[in-house]
Amino acid sequence: MAGLDPTPAAREVARQLFDTAGLPAAVREVGEPRAAELVDYQHARLAGRYVDAVRSVATAESERFGTDAVAVEFARYLFKLLAYKDEYEVARLHLKVDLAGQASGGGSRARLQYHIHPPFLRALGLRRKLALGGWIRPAFAVLRAARTVRGTPLDLFGLAAVRRVERSLPPEYTTAVLAALRDDDRDRCLAVAQAPDVVRGYESIKLANVARFRALLARPSQVDG
Known part of the structure; x- marks a missing residue:
């Protein structure tokens, strides 16, 4: 997959995580290489938290709609928020x-x-x-x-304002997607799942885009993407 090149050891960790998770094939296709990349990005615990979040969304979507399209997008974009470039x-x-x-x-x-x-x-x-x-x-x-x-009290770089914001986004995003899945509007669920696409750039540019992202989580159908 373009842009992802995890080590063999990381690939094996991700394979085991997804074997245990029992996720749909389409979700696994997107999520497994990203979980492997997260192992190399930080550690296996981060990859495990990623897989747990993806499984929670996949389960909620299956119970609500019997589909996996939202979970596929969530697997794609949760990785983007977790693997910020510090x-x-x-x-x-x-x-x-x-x-x-x-x-x-x-x-x-x-x-x-x-x-x-x-x-x-x-x-x-x-x-x-x-x-x-x-x-x-x-x-x-x-x-x-x-x-x-990274993300611990020993992370001196993490004291920067933009780093604190970056760390806050994955739980905000996960909560918003799970909340959207409690409604019957599947299009809105997809819009929420794809909201991190606007989170780009560095420093002030990124922070401005985070404001757009948060607006999309609140009212995705009313915000210009």
């Missing part, structure tokens, strides 16, 4: 691709650079990206290893 993820993604190896293939003149703009530096007034050389890779390795503290 400092730990930027480090992991930089290290995932062997950029140093690619650069060395360009000859002795090749020069590896990473262009980053962390939120905490933006908060201090830095308005441009920093260009850092290959010497930063050990720091990236430390950040990648520290990704398991």
